[in-house]
Structure formats: C-alpha cells, structure tokens
Amino acid sequence: MASKKSRRRKNSGKKRSKSRSKRAKRGRFWIRRLALLAVVTLIGYAVYLDITVRKKFEGSRWAIPAHVYSRPLELYVGLKLTKPQLVQELKLLGYRNSKNASTPGSYTVTGKGVRIYVRSFDFWDGPSQAQLVDVGIKGNVVNGLSGIDRTPVGDLRLEPHLYGSISPGHHEDRSLVRLEDVPEPLINALLAIEDRNFFNHVGIDPRGLLRATLANISAGSVVQGGSTLTQQLVKNFYLSHERTLQRKLTEMMMAVLLEVHYDKDEILETYINEVYLGQSGNKAIHGFGLASFYYFGRPLNELKPAESALLVALVKGASYYNPFRSPDRAKQRRDLVLTKMAELGYLDDAVATAAKQAPLGVTRQGKWSKSDYPGYLDFVRLQLRRDYQEEDLRTEGLHIFTTLDPLIQRTLERSVSHRLATLEKSRKMKAGSLQAAALVVRTDNGEVVALVGDRRARFIGFNRALEAERQIGSLIKPAVYLAAIERGYSLASLVDDGPLVVEQQGAATWRPQNYDKKNHGSVRVLDALSYSYNIATIRLGLEVGVDKVANLLQRLGLSREIKPYPSLLLGAVNMTPVEMAQMYLGFASGGFRMPLRTTRSVLTQDMQPLARYPLSLEQAVSGEPISVLNFALQSVVRKGTAKGLNQRFPAELELAGKTGTTDRYRDSWFAGYAGNYLAVVWVGRDDNASTGLTGASGAMRIWSDVMAELPLQPVDLPIPEGVEFVEVDQYGLLARGCPGATLLPFVKGTIPQQKSPCAGGGTRASVSTPTKNWIEKLFDTSNK
Amino acid sequence: MIQFARTPVALLVFSTLLVYAGCASSPKQETSEAESVTPVVTALVTDAQASRQNEEYDQAAVQLERALRIEPRNAGLWHELAQVYFEQGSFDQAIQFATKSNTLTKDSELRTKNWRLMAQAYTQLGDSDRANEAEKKSLKE
Numbered sequence: 001m002a003s004k005k006s007r008r009r010k011n012s013g014k015k016r017s018k019s020r021s022k023r024a025k026r027g028r029f030w031i032r033r034l035a036l037l038a039v040v041t042l043i044g045y046a047v048y049l050d051i052t053v054r055k056k057f058e059g060s061r062w063a064i065p066a067h068v069y070s071r072p073l074e075l076y077v078g079l080k081l082t083k084p085q086l087v088q089e090l091k092l093l094g095y096r097n098s099k100n101a102s103t104p105g106s107y108t109v110t111g112k113g114v115r116i117y118v119r120s121f122d123f124w125d126g127p128s129q130a131q132l133v134d135v136g137i138k139g140n141v142v143n144g145l146s147g148i149d150r151t152p153v154g155d156l157r158l159e160p161h162l163y164g165s166i167s168p169g170h171h172e173d174r175s176l177v178r179l180e181d182v183p184e185p186l187i188n189a190l191l192a193i194e195d196r197n198f199f200n201h202v203g204i205d206p207r208g209l210l211r212a213t214l215a216n217i218s219a220g221s222v223v224q225g226g227s228t229l230t231q232q233l234v235k236n237f238y239l240s241h242e243r244t245l246q247r248k249l250t251e252m253m254m255a256v257l258l259e260v261h262y263d264k265d266e267i268l269e270t271y272i273n274e275v276y277l278g279q280s281g282n283k284a285i286h287g288f289g290l291a292s293f294y295y296f297g298r299p300l301n302e303l304k305p306a307e308s309a310l311l312v313a314l315v316k317g318a319s320y321y322n323p324f325r326s327p328d329r330a331k332q333r334r335d336l337v338l339t340k341m342a343e344l345g346y347l348d349d350a351v352a353t354a355a356k357q358a359p360l361g362v363t364r365q366g367k368w369s370k371s372d373y374p375g376y377l378d379f380v381r382l383q384l385r386r387d388y389q390e391e392d393l394r395t396e397g398l399h400i401f402t403t404l405d406p407l408i409q410r411t412l413e414r415s416v417s418h419r420l421a422t423l424e425k426s427r428k429m430k431a432g433s434l435q436a437a438a439l440v441v442r443t444d445n446g447e448v449v450a451l452v453g454d455r456r457a458r459f460i461g462f463n464r465a466l467e468a469e470r471q472i473g474s475l476i477k478p479a480v481y482l483a484a485i486e487r488g489y490s491l492a493s494l495v496d497d498g499p500l501v502v503e504q505q506g507a508a509t510w511r512p513q514n515y516d517k518k519n520h521g522s523v524r525v526l527d528a529l530s531y532s533y534n535i536a537t538i539r540l541g542l543e544v545g546v547d548k549v550a551n552l553l554q555r556l557g558l559s560r561e562i563k564p565y566p567s568l569l570l571g572a573v574n575m576t577p578v579e580m581a582q583m584y585l586g587f588a589s590g591g592f593r594m595p596l597r598t599t600r601s602v603l604t605q606d607m608q609p610l611a612r613y614p615l616s617l618e619q620a621v622s623g624e625p626i627s628v629l630n631f632a633l634q635s636v637v638r639k640g641t642a643k644g645l646n647q648r649f650p651a652e653l654e655l656a657g658k659t660g661t662t663d664r665y666r667d668s669w670f671a672g673y674a675g676n677y678l679a680v681v682w683v684g685r686d687d688n689a690s691t692g693l694t695g696a697s698g699a700m701r702i703w704s705d706v707m708a709e710l711p712l713q714p715v716d717l718p719i720p721e722g723v724e725f726v727e728v729d730q731y732g733l734l735a736r737g738c739p740g741a742t743l744l745p746f747v748k749g750t751i752p753q754q755k756s757p758c759a760g761g762g763t764r765a766s767v768s769t770p771t772k773n774w775i776e777k778l779f780d781t782s783n784k
Numbered sequence: 785m786i787q788f789a790r791t792p793v794a795l796l797v798f799s800t801l802l803v804y805a806g807c808a809s810s811p812k813q814e815t816s817e818a819e820s821v822t823p824v825v826t827a828l829v830t831d832a833q834a835s836r837q838n839e840e841y842d843q844a845a846v847q848l849e850r851a852l853r854i855e856p857r858n859a860g861l862w863h864e865l866a867q868v869y870f871e872q873g874s875f876d877q878a879i880q881f882a883t884k885s886n887t888l889t890k891d892s893e894l895r896t897k898n899w900r901l902m903a904q905a906y907t908q909l910g911d912s913d914r915a916n917e918a919e920k921k922s923l924k925e
Contacts, residue, residue: 074825076854125846154827444856445849590887592880601846612842615849615865617880623887678858716857718888 010225046253052238053257061270062286063771064174064397064605065167069160070404071449071600072123075135078154079142080711085407086135092161092406093119094297094363104130105302107482113137113144119299122599122607128157140711161406162293163372165285166381166393176397176605177289179269181301184289186308187268193312193337194231196344199264203230203255210502230255233271272586277311278318285318295323297363303348306355309337310362323362331360340781354739360702374460375453376404379578382466387611388602397605402598403447408710412450413457415705419456420683423701427692434691437464437577438681438702440710443673445615446585446594451578470667470684474532474695475660476549476571478587478633479556480541483548485625489540490750491526491632492732498538502566512538512570515661524732526744529632530640532659534570541569555620556586557593571660577657580671581680587629587656588673590717591621607678623720624747630656630717631745633672642672644696648704654715657703659695666690668698675713679703723749729756825851829864841872859889866901875905892925899925 011265024300075081091108091560093118098106109117113136120130133153136144165173191198197205204371227235234254239247251262258267276284277291285294289309292300303311321332335356342352380402384393392398439451453463462468484489497520502510512535514520528536541549546564553562558579562568567752578596586593595615602611626721632658636642641659649655657672668683681699686690689697719725727741728734733756735741741756757759828851835844842887848865866881882898882905889895899922906915 074850074853076822078822079854125843152823154824442853444852592884609842612846614842614845615852616877616885619880619883720887721890 034399041746044214046257049250049254050257050261053254054261056237057258057262057270062172062174062176062273062397063395064176065165065171066393066396066398066400067079067162067175068164068166068400068402069162070375070402070406071158071447072121072160074157075133075142075145075361076154077142077145080140081142082140083109083114083137086137088407089158089161090114090116093158094293096298096302102133103302105298110134113142116158116236118156118651121157122603123157124603124609124612128159132333138624138766148190160401163404163406164374164377165283166377166384166400169589171282171394171446172284172286173290174273174285174287175289175293176273177269177300179265179272182269182288183301183303183308185305185341185346186300186303186312188344189305189309189312189337189341190272190315192340192344192346193728194232194315195227198229198268201228201230201259202219203257203259204228204252208408214779221309227251228255229271230267233267233274236274237270241549245277257669269511270595276318277314280421281612295362304355304358304361305341305351306334306338306358307361309341309355310334310360313337323360327360334360334763373404373406373409373451374458375463375465376402376409376448376451376598378463379448379451383598384602395443398597398610399599399603399605399607401603403442403449403600404598406707409450411709412438412440412452412706415709416681417454417455417457417701419702419705423683423693423698426776429692433685434683435464435686436681436683436702437468438679438706439465439577439581440706441485441581441585441596441678441680443585443588443676443678446596448581448596448598451675464682465577467576468682468684469576470682471571471662472573472575472580473571473660473669474663475536475580475583475658475669475671476553476573477529477532477537478658479552479583480537480544480549480569481525481632482587482621482625483552484525484540484544485628486552486621487544487548487746488750489521489525490732490746490752491524491628491744492728492746492752493525493750494522494732495525495536495540497521497523497528497533497539500535500538500596502538502542504566508568522731524730526632526635527730527740530635530638532636532641538569540568542566542784552626553583557620558593559580571662577680577682580669580682581678584658584678584680585671586620587626587633588678588715589617589629591619591626592617593620594618623718624722627717627719627723628747631660634715637672641696642670642700643705644700645672649712652714653712655707656715657700659700661694664690665692665694668693669695670699670703672700672703672707673715674707674710675715677707677710677712679706681706724748724751728752728753729758733759733761735759822854824889825855825858825861829861832864832868836868839871841868844868850898859885859891859894862888863894863898863901866898868907870901873908875908878902878905896922896925 032676087109094105096106097108099108101108101115101117104117104119107114112135115132115134118130118198121128132148133156134144134146135142145156147153158232167173195205195208196605197208201208205228208228212226231251234251238254239251273287273289276286277288278285278294280294285291288311289300292303295311296303296307310323310330310660313330316333320326321330321333327385338347338352338355340351341347380400381393384400416436416438420436421431423433424431434455436455437453440449441447442449449631451465453465497514499519502512504510512534515532518535519535523533528540546566546568549568550562550564562573582596585596594615597613599613601613604610634654637645637655637657642657644656645685655672655674657670660667660669666684666688669681671680681693681702683693683702702783723745725745726734727736727738727743729738729741732752733754734752735756736759738756738758828847832844832847833854834846845865845868848861848868852861862881862885866878866885869881870878872909882901886895886898899918903918903922906918
C-alpha cells in the first residue's frame with residue numbers, strides 16, 4: 001500500500017511534475033504560437049511595408065506643377081537692345097556679374113558691350129551648349145556677336161526665365177535634378193552633417209545614432225540627428241510626422257527595405273529631390289533644385305561650396321534657419337556644415353575658412369514668389385485649359401514655354417501703377433480708386449508679350465484684362481468704318497453729322513449726341529473717324545447695316561454673340577481688353593486674323609516635345625480696305641483725338657490708334673499700334689463710377705508710357721495694287737494741286753469723280769450733298 | 785551632310801532673301817529692308833530647309849517662326865512657311881501663308897510662286913475653281 005501509496009505518491013508526484021511540465025509545455029506551446037504569430041504578423045507587416053515602399057518608389061514619385069517660362073531672349077546683330085536692358089535680363093536669369101565671366105551663368109560688362117558665359121539649355125528645336133560670347137552693343141543696337149576666338153556667332157539664345165508654376169492653392173513645388181547634376185560639395189556637405197556613413201550602412205546606422213547622442217550630450221542640445229538619410233527620406237516620403245516609438249520602428253524597417261530594393265545613388269537622388277527646404281507664400285519649396293533657384297536665382301550646378309552648405313544647413317529646419325528672416329542663425333548653421341566638411345577632409349581648411357567669410361549670398365526675397373506675373377499666368381492657364389486637364393497641369397511636371405517678354409512686362413506693370421497714382425494725385429481722386437488692365441501684343445504673330453489685370457502687378461484674383469467686361473465705346477468705330485469701306489465708301493465720302501433721332505422698335509427713342517454736344521454738318525468719313533463723331537458714325541453704320549458690322553467683328557476673331565442693335569455702333573457692348581486686342585490685331589496685321597497666343601510649346605518633364613502652338617492665320621479682310629482703314633487710324637493720331645501722342649513720338653512712326661470714352665467717363669480706353677507692337681489699355685473703376693477721364697487723358701497716357709519704352713518700328717503696311725493715292729479737298733472732291741488738299745488712299749473704283757472748283761470743277765453749290773434723306777426714311781429716323 | 789551642304793545653300797538662300805526683302809513693303813523703306821537681312825535669318829532658313837528635306841516639318845516651322853520674329857516683313861519667309869505647310873498637308877494654312885507673303889511683296893517671281901502654291905493647295909482641297917483662279921493669277925504676274 002505504502003509502496004502503492006508511495007508509488008501513488010510517487011505517481012502523484014510524477015503526475016504533478018507531469019502536469020507541471022504539461023503546463024509548461026502548454027505555455028511553451030503558446031509562447032511558440034504567439035512568437036510564431038508575432039513573426040508571421042511581423043513578416044506580414046514587413047511584406048506590407050515592402051509593397052508600400054516599392055509602390056511609391058516605382059511610380060511617379062511626386063505630383064509636380066507645370067513650370068512656366070518666358071520667351072528666350074534671342075540675340076543677333078541688328079537687334080535693338082541697350083546694355084542696361086541686357087544686364088536686366090541677365091540679372092533676372094540669375095547671372096552673376098564676375099570679372100572674367102569664367103563659368104556658365106556669369107557675365108561682365110565691357111567697354112564694347114557685355115561678355116556672357118551663356119548657360120546650356122534644351123530648347124524645343126534642340127539643345128544649346130554653354131558658351132562664352134561677346135555681345136557688342138552700340139547705343140541701342142547689338143552690333144557684334146562673337147565667340148572667345150572672335151569667330152562670329154549667328155544664333156544665340158539666352159535660356160528662358162522660369163517665372164511661375166501652375167498649381168492649386170497650397171502645394172509642394174520642386175524642380176527635379178539628376179544626381180550627376182548635383183555639385184559634389186553639396187553631396188559632401190549633406191553626408192558630413194546628416195549621415196557620414198550613408199554609403200556603408202544598411203538604412204539604419206547604430207554607430208551614427210550613438211555618435212549623434214554623444215555629440216548632443218556634449219553640446220547640451222540637439223545638434224545632430226541620429227537618422228540616416230534613408231530614414232529621413234522614409235519619414236518624409238511615407239510617414240506622418242508624429243513621434244511615436246511604433247512609428248520610429250516602422251521607419252527603421254522601411255529604411256532597411258528601401259536599401260534592399262534600391263541602390264544608394266537612387267536613394268540619394270530621391271532624397272535630394274524630396275527634402276523640404278523652404279516656404280514661399282503658399283508654395284512649399286522641396287528639393288535642392290528648386291531651392292537653388294529660390295534662394296540664389298541660379299541652377300544647382302552653379303553653386304559655390306558656401307552656398308551648397310547653406311542649402312544643406314536648411315535640411316535641419318528650413319523655417320528656423322530661414323536665411324531671409326534669421327540670417328545669423330543660418331550663417332551659424334552653414335559654418336557648422338563647413339566645419340564638418342573640413343573635418344572629414346571634404347574641404348581644405350583654408351577653403352572652409354574662406355567660405356565662412358562669404359556672405360550668405362541669397363537673393364532678395366521675391367524670387368520664385370507665388371508667381372512673378374500672375375496676371376499673365378492666368379491667360380496661359382486659360383489657353384492651356386483647352387488642351388489639358390487642370391489636373392495634368394498641376395501634377396505632370398510639364399514645361400510650358402510662353403511668349404512673355406519679362407522686360408516689356410515689367411515696363412507695363414510700372415507704367416500702369418505709376419500713371420494711375422499720378423492721375424489720382426493730379427485729379428484729387430482717392431488713392432487706389434482707379435483700376436486698369438492692359439496688354440501688349442506682337443503685331444506680326446499675335447504673341448502676347450505682357451499683360452496686367454490689376455494695378456498691383458502681384459495681385460492674384462480678378463483679372464480685368466481677361467474678365468472685366470466693360471463698354472467699349474468708340475473703340476468699336478474702326479469696325480463700323482471698315483465695314484463701310486468694304487462696301488464702297490471712301491475716306492472722302494461725306495456723312496451727315498446733323499441731329500439724329502433713332503426710333504427703335506420696343507425701345508426708347510434714341511437721340512445720340514456728339515462728345516462735344518455739337519453737330520458738324522457734312523463731314524468726310526476720314527474726319528468723322530479722326531474726331532470720333534458719334535452721329536456721323538451712327539448714320540454711316542445704319543447705311544451699311546448693323547449686321548454687317550457685327551459680322552465683321554466676328555470675322556476679326558470675336559467669338560461672343562453680338563446683337564446687331566443700332567447702339568452697337570457707339571460701342572454699347574461689353575467686352576474685355578483681351579477681346580479688344582484681338583480685334584485691333586486684325587487691323588495691325590493687315591487684315592489677318594491670328595489668335596492671341598501666350599504659349600509656343602509644351603515639353604514633358606524630361607524635356608521631350610509634347611505640343612507646339614504654331615503661328616496660324618487667316619485673312620479676314622482683304623488688303624485694300626484694311627490699308628485704307630489704317631490710314632484713317634493713323635489720321636486719328638496725326639490730327640484727331642489721339643494727337644497728344646505727337647508730343648512724345650516722332651511722326652515717322654506713323655502710329656495708329658483709337659480712343660474710347662464711355663458715358664459719364666466710366667471707361668477710358670486706348671487701342672493703338674506701331675509697326676511691331678499693339679497695346680490696349682483700359683482704365684476705370686470697379687464700382688463703375690465716373691473716372692472723369694477720357695480715353696486720351698487716361699488710358700492713352702499709360703499706352704504712351706509703355707510704348708515709349710519699346711523699340712518701336714513704324715507702321716508700314718504694304719499698299720496693295722488696288723489702292724491709289726489721290727488728292728482731295730475737305731468736301732471729298734478731286735483737288736489735284738490745290739492748296740490745302742489732302743492725299744488720301746482709295747480703293748480703286750471709289751475715287752471721287754467730281755472735281756473741286758480749284759481743280760477746274762463746277763462751283764460747290766452745284767455739287768450734290770450727301771445722301772441723307774433716303775437713309776432717314778429707310779431707318780425711320782428723322783431730323784430734329 | 786547638312787554641314788557640308790550648308791555653305792552653298794546658305795549663299796543661295798541669302799541671295800534669294802535679299803531679293804525678296806528688297807522688294808517687300810512700300811517704296812519708302814526699300815533700302816533699309818534690304819540691309820536688314822541678318823545672317824541669323826539666313827542660317828535659320830538654311831536649317832529649316834534641311835529640316836524640310838528630312839521631313840521634320842514641325843522643326844522647320846519652329847525655325848522659320850524664329851526667323852519671322854526677327855524679320856516679320858520678309859515675304860520670302862512667309863513663302864517658306866507656306867511651303868512647309870503644303871508639304872505637311874496643311875493646305876489651308878499653306879494658302880493663308882502664301883496670301884500673307886503676297887501682301888508683303890511686289891516681286892513678281894515670288895508672287896508667281898505664291899499663286900502656284902495656292903493653286904496646288906486648292907487642287908488638293910478639291911476646290912478647282914479657286915485653283916484655276918490662282919493659276920491664272922500666277923500667269924499674270
């Protein structure tokens with residue numbers, strides 16, 4: 001029994017130990033299970049992270065806004081350009097003024113002109129190499145273009161100016177660079193201060209962590225981060241910014257995974273393009289490529305070691321070390337970077353010491369502000385929206401080459417803001433009450449070179465050049481006269497400017513008045529336009545037919561619906577300054593309709609041609625009537641409502657234009673052109689109240705301020721064979737050799753038949769007077 | 785190939801443009817127009833002709849548009865563009881550019897070429913009336 005007992009006891013002891021071991025076994029089993037589960041979970045998580053890591057890295061890594069460039073300045077012998085203008089362009093492009101212009105992106109002013117080391121650039125029609133060129137300038141003309149060995153250079157373009165990007169409100173912006181274009185000192189600086197073991201670790205670097213901790217302890221503050229570049233990239237690229245242990249572990253796993261799949265160069269290149277380096281308005285500056293433009297106005301490969309070191313200094317905190325706001329802090333951090341570089345042998349001590357003496361070298365803030373020319377950019381976007389989804393413009397990193405001329409754009413901005421201020425002051429108006437919109441267009445191809453939609457050039461919002469639909473007033477008149485000339489009227493035809501009452505069906509009786517409230521009797525078509533007589537214009541328009549005028553406006557490229565009411569003849573129709581430019585371009589180009597263009601071409605992110613916007617044209621009006629109209633528009637300047645321009649411009653330019661003033665001086669317009677440029681200006685108030693300005697005293701002042709700064713060519717439209725110049729008197733009679741006769745162009749077949757008394761014709765009494773009676777019957781109008 | 789060909793072609797192009805430019809525009813400006821033919825324009829036209837031979841029409845148009853920005857009143861350049869558009873099959877634009885060229889020149893040789901090109905383009909567009917009309921005008925020049 002005892003034995004049994006003991007056995008039992010034994011047994012029970014065995015049992016106990018058995019159950020204990022069973023329990024332990026079961027425990028181990030569970031631990032193993034849990035461990036397995038953990039491992040599986042971890043593997044699962046790792047796989048998930050692995051997919052995440054690769055997915056984002058394989059696809060397109062960033063949504064990059066389209067970048068928008070100006071026209072390239074094209075230099076050639078004979079170009080009208082002054083030394084200051086060339087220097088202004090070079091400064092805009094961030095060229096450095098250095099004594100011998102020894103590196104791309106530098107220049108020096110010489111006695112004979114400017115020596116430029118022009119940067120390379122990939123143009124639509126092929127790459128252009130970096131080259132050293134002497135540009136000879138005498139007065140306001142380029143008179144020589146040669147390479148260093150004095151070989152003549154024919155074809156030289158400076159690279160276009162990157163002035164804006166197309167993006168939503170708050171966003172990241174970056175300009176991608178390839179690793180091989182990153183200067184070595186920048187990479188060295190980055191390694192020295194952020195991750196000196198980068199090329200040896202596997203994504204995480206315990207030694208680096210330890211070193212950073214020790215450094216921080218000895219410094220008493222956080223001077224080094226322990227994260228590798230790979231970890232930083234993972235953090236920025238994939239993770240939120242919370243600081244938890246779990247997130248830190250995830251970051252480390254992902255860093256290792258990233259290193260498994262991709263080589264060091266690729267990781268480094270991505271880091272260089274990803275890192276946050278500053279804030280410009282609502283635009284976050286990412287990557288060293290864009291940061292270089294933002295802080296120095298120059299491409300990355302032109303940075304000196306001290307400048308590279310400054311950009312690297314910003315990695316730790318672009319806001320805290322902001323060189324504009326906190327230059328001392330920024331300099332301290334930059335110098336620390338330089339010290340580290342010297343310590344690790346990346347820089348000679350002497351070089352590092354010298355670099356520390358250098359100023360920060362950042363350009364005045366405003367470079368790459370929201371956009372340099374927001375008004376112009378609105379038009380670019382509007383035009384591109386026809387062919388691109390807004391989404392693509394914001395994300396695909398396209399390069400858009402526009403026709404903007406920054407030199408003219410700045411002139412226009414300055415002219416608008418100065419002149420409005422002057423007008424307000426001299427007329428005792430409240431400062432800031434006037435507004436304006438204006439644009440400048442090339443007459444030979446319809447390229448818009450400058451546009452302002454607000455008196456504050458940097459204002460983003462309502463763009464009056466594109467969106468302000470205002471009464472155009474007398475700006476319509478050339479269309480009325482052109483329609484008449486197309487139907488056989490000549491500049492010598494007489495029109496009655498006597499009182500007129502127009503009965504309109506379903507509308508109040510209309511008694512149009514002249515601006516001076518006077519009637520001028522029978523006047524020549526030429527004079528009616530030159531002096532902008534309203535009543536004569538309405539009579540003429542009614543004779544021709546309002547529908548013909550409306551039709552002509554459409555032929556000239558205005559696409560909005562235009563109702564052919566008689567009031568159209570006095571411009572009682574609302575249009576934008578851009579539409580007026582489209583209309584007047586038809587006159588300035590000799591009758592050819594050319595769509596206004598802001599964009600020449602679009603290239604993909606890697607600079608492959610994607611789309612081109614070619615010059616296109618269509619003859620809208622034949623050469624004979626258009627050349628006669630041009631003469632009349634020149635007469636507006638020569639002796640008519642725009643004669644004030646003669647004080648400022650030489651007669652040889654033979655400028656053409658038209659003033660416009662609407663009821664109660666609500667709108668002041670001027671549209672006019674020289675041989676090469678057309679400009680349209682509107683001045684008014686947003687609340688549509690009176691400005692007290694006529695077209696000549698308001699808009700025309702701005703127009704002349706701008707045009708006086710441009711290298712103008714004379715209006716010199718060809719005279720077609722079907723046009724003949726004949727001398728006539730003030731009554732429109734042939735007056736060859738008569739005193740006071742004027743030489744006018746006539747479309748053949750419209751030359752007057754009757755001679756003036758002085759040229760051997762009958763007496764004036766026997767000459768028939770204009771056709772006023774039948775027309776009044778026809779249109780149910782009567783003399784008052 | 786292009787490099788070798790460039791010099792003689794350039795000379796030819798240059799002299800042709802000189803003639804065109806001399807005849808362009810109104811009589812007042814005749815002398816200055818002739819002087820304004822710049823070497824860069826000649827080079828661009830040469831490049832454009834090479835591009836045309838390689839059937840790179842967009843490229844040719846880009847080069848000619850650049851030349852036109854420098855010399856917008858050079859009727860010869862507008863004619864070159866008309867040819868590019870014709871060869872590219874844009875007959876409407878070929879007609880328009882040839883028309884524009886004609887408004888800028890009184891040179892009968894160039895005008896004849898423009899009318900012929902227009903006649904061919906109208907033929908391609910199936911507009912035989914206008915083709916005949918243009919053909920007649922080409923003979924009258």
